[in-house]
Amino acid sequence: MNAWLSEQAAMHAWAIATAAVVSSGCALVGTLLVVRRMSLLGDAISHAVLPGIVVAVLAGGRPGGMLVLVAAVVTALLTVWLTQALKSRAGLAEDAAAGVVFTTLFAAGVVLVTAAAARIDLDPSCVLHGILELVPFDTVRLGGFEVPRAFVTAAAVFGLLLAAAILTWKEQLATAFDPAAARAAGIPVGLVTTGLLAATALATVASFEAVGAILVVAMLVVPAATAELLVHRLPWMALVAVIVAVFAACAGYLAAWWFNTSAAGMMAVVLGLEYFAAAVLAPSDGVLSRAVARLWLAWRVTCEDCLAAVWRSEELAADGRAEAPTAVSLWQSVAFRWLAASGQLVGAQGAWRLSTRGRVEAETVVRSHRLWEAWLGRHTELPLDHLHPPAEWIEHHLGATVRKRIEAEVGVQESDPHGRSIPPERK
């Protein structure tokens, strides 16, 4: 019983390891595809290599063997060449040309598989979504261990892709971000792109048995797109993409085992969840963090407006024109209460007064406002009654340095264009 259990565990471990290595390779290549906006080319290639693989298998190649790898690369380059030829010779738009080529090649591959199903070791459903669960049953002996053949292929291809990525990193980077400058610097841009396409084909064909032709597109694009939301430098993006991919391989496989369903499909689903989580939770670009930042800004603006309103009412009271500020919205009345609770306002509803700390804050806001009006009054043709709205907006965004620069520009002034005094710098 124990031996059986550990054998089961080893089977699952090999399947997970294969899935992880396969999707790491895809994530690495996908990073470059995504930053170069070539995601759909990855989609096209992953469909189109099918007939190449089938022909190679019919010619006696083993799935995952050298012949099949070469055939896949050749078919991928043929796909791209055909797409370009249709673009220039038939005057088609790029997506239409790609659409014609990859659907046709994929259809040809499916017909070939169907016709030859009895003779070869491929079946139509494996072509579509792979059978990761069967990977551990087909092994080779390696250094005294039984190792799944798909794992050996995947590891070799991953090593090759990693080495190629490291060796040509500078060229790939230059070609990705500024092809014109790269060409001027003597980098063979065409060759670099061809290399990337060949790498896509290799990653695809190595994934083929595990995840099938169509789910490869998820393995190529989703980890990189997820990483792009989280980090902003390419080497980090590649690393994060690989981590995202490995997590999806492990979690997807285990979830599929738990729910008794397709491992490859579940890996794609986990990748989708990871992308969704990144889109919502990413530290600087996430939906949530941007919403929080907007909310925080709105809150700060409201508090500053309330303080400035109290300051202005005290200014008017000094002229004998008392006018107590009142909250005009629920949001503002909450702000007033918070300002009182945090010790920036004293007194009660309808008769707020500034505390010492509140006065510093309020005078900073009013000073920003009136300095900006003074600057606008000097440098623009705006009529007097048009100075207030822009100042009302920018008063929340000027820092001490900018205020100092403005003051140096307009000269130290007692009053703004409306004739009201500009408070001195308090911060």
Add this chain to the structure above:
Amino acid sequence: MTSLAGIPYNTLVVAAGVAAVGFAAGVIGSLGVLRKRALAGDAAAHATLVGVAAAFLVTGRRDLPVLLLGALVAAVASLGVLVLIRRFTRTRDDAATAIVLGVSFGLGITLLSGITARGIPGGGGLEQFLLGHTAALTAADAGLLAAVSAAAVLLVWLGLKEAVLVAFDPDFAAALGWPVTVIDYALVALVAVMVVVGLPAAGAVLVTALVVIPPVAARQWTDRAGTMLLLAGLIGLVSAVAGVAASAVVPRLATGPTIVLMAAAIFALSLLLAPGRRRGA
């Protein structure tokens, strides 16, 4: 009457229904190709699988109208997700399309495999929606497909002038005060509908070809939009009938790939034989 010249009556009716689908797909696909949105329906096409599987799980029935309604909901939802990704993230359009396509197909495969593994009665046949399989369609199914296709073609007929102008010169159309965005959405929605009715014949993976290949083949022969739409419809019709015939004759051969190869052959011939057209959009 149960057969005509040795062909079963049901096969004839199904062939007629699928022919109507092929025609409508060619016509609507032409507008998509002219608008340079040839692959607009590809993500939606892969997403339909989720809808088919979910509709089966929810209703427990395998009636074509129920499954296609699920497919339509999923297709529209996938387009909605695309819009959301565009609106709320930095992800570029090409990656967004690939994400929706790959992840929704993965979800579809997960549901289908789950259904198969649990041996839910009738669930096995759902795999036919991957690559298309017309042999199991009934005359009523074919009638539904034909009716939706006819309605789609009628809509195009009514809005042909507007759709063609928007396709060729969206800026001019906008300057005339036309709601270009609405017309664009209507076009994408029509493509999604065609992808859904094309599903039983061509399958989720290849149905995009129905709205891409016949139009680009037709484009080789003419510079007139009306002629192109009609010609693309006819090429789609011929390809669809060929697919049905081939899968009726050859056992285990899926309909979708045959339709695609037939359309591709017509495209290749058009490329070689069509007079006087070398470049230009």
